[in-house]
Amino acid sequence: MRNSTRVRRTAVAATGALCLLALSACGAAETGKKDVGGSKTVNLTVPSWVGAEANVAVATHLLEKELDYKVKPQQMGEVLAWDALSKGDTDAILEDWGHPKQEKQYVADKKTVVKGGDLGVTGHIGWFVPKYFADKHPDVTEWKNLNKYADDFKTSESGGKGGLLEGSPDYVTNDDAIIKNLKLNYKTKYAGSEAAQITEIKQNYKAKKPFITYWWNPQWLNSQVKLVEVKLPKHTDGCDADKKTIKCGYPNTPLQKYFNADFAKDGGNAATFLKNFQWTTKDQNKVAQMIAGEKLSPDAAAAKWVKENPDVWKKWMPKKK
Structure with a gap:
C-alpha cells in the first residue's frame, strides 16, 4: 500500500x-x-x-x-x-x-x-491554503515556513498547534509522519468525510479565514475555490517506503x-x-x-x-x- x-x-x-x-x-x-x-x-x-x-x-x-x-x-x-x-x-x-x-x-x-x-x-494529493492567504503571505507555500504561520491555522481542536484539515479518518495519509519528521508545529484534524471537509472548506473560504488542508486533484470544488499548494519536499521513488521516516510530499499518480x-x-x-x-x-x-x-x-x-x-x-x- x-x-x-x-x-x-x-x-x-x-x-x-x-x-x-x-x-x-x-x-x-x-x-x-x-x-x-x-x-x-x-x-x-x-x-x-x-x-x-x-x-x-x-x-x-x-x-x-x-x-x-x-x-x-x-x-x-x-x-x-x-x-x-x-x-x-x-x-x-x-x-x-x-x-x-x-x-x-x-x-x-x-x-x-x-x-x-x-x-x-x-491524481495528486498535497497540502493547500486559500489563495487569499497565500497572496498576503507568499512564503507560506514553502514548507520550511509553515511553523511561522501555525498560529494563523490554529483551531479549537488543534491544541495550540496549527490545524491541518483532513477528510475521512478512513483515509490513510502520510501527514502525521510528515508533520513529525519535518518538525512542524501542526496537528491533523479530521472532518469525518469528503462532504464534511468540503463544507468546512467552503465555510472558511466564504469567511476569508486562514486554513490549511489535505486536498487533491481532480476535485470539482477547485473550480469554485482558489487554493494554492504548499511545496512539501519533492517526492522521489522510494521516499515513502518507510512509513516512520517519510519526509517527502505526494507524487502525481x-x-x-x-x-x-x-x-x-x-x-x-x-x-x-x-x-x-x-x-x-x-x-x-x-x-x-x-x-x-x-x-x-x-x-x-x-x-x-x-x-x-x-x-x-x-x-x-x-x-x-
Whole structure:
C-alpha cells in the first residue's frame, strides 16, 4: 500500500457492515450470470469520493442504456474492493490511486486481476491554503515556513498547534509522519468525510479565514475555490517506503482501472467498453460537480453529460461485428 494514495483502512469491525451495504460484494460472484430477468449483470465498485462516483455513474448509464446490461454499484473500501475483485465478487475498479501490495498479490502472483488501462485522469494529493492567504503571505507555500504561520491555522481542536484539515479518518495519509519528521508545529484534524471537509472548506473560504488542508486533484470544488499548494519536499521513488521516516510530499499518480481476470476474458461488450472508457479531468469534474454541487442524482448527472458529449463516449463503444 502506497501511503501517497487515498486508501481506506479496512478494519475487521467495518467489514461486516460493508458486506451488508455492498449489495453483492460479500456474496457469490455474478459475473457472466443471468439474473431473474435474464439480463447480463456487471458489478462495479464505488469508492467514497465523488470523482470516482462520477466514473461509475457514466459507465452505468451507458452499459444499461446502450449495451443492455444491468449494473450493480457496490460501495466498499479500496482494499476490500481489491479482495472482492480477485474473488470475482466485483468485476472492475475504475479509479485506483495505486496499491503496490495488492497489485503484486493479485496481478503478478495470483493473476486473478488484470490491468484495465488508464482512466485518463492524473491524481495528486498535497497540502493547500486559500489563495487569499497565500497572496498576503507568499512564503507560506514553502514548507520550511509553515511553523511561522501555525498560529494563523490554529483551531479549537488543534491544541495550540496549527490545524491541518483532513477528510475521512478512513483515509490513510502520510501527514502525521510528515508533520513529525519535518518538525512542524501542526496537528491533523479530521472532518469525518469528503462532504464534511468540503463544507468546512467552503465555510472558511466564504469567511476569508486562514486554513490549511489535505486536498487533491481532480476535485470539482477547485473550480469554485482558489487554493494554492504548499511545496512539501519533492517526492522521489522510494521516499515513502518507510512509513516512520517519510519526509517527502505526494507524487502525481496516473489513475488506473483494474478488472477481474475472468471478467476481462469473458465479459464481452461490457469488458471491452470499460477497457475503452477513458476521459479527462475536466469531464470527470463536470459530472462530479453536478452530483455534489448541483445535487443531481448520479444517473441524472450521467445522462446530462452523455447527452452533451456523444463525440467522447461513442469512441468507447465496442465495434459491431
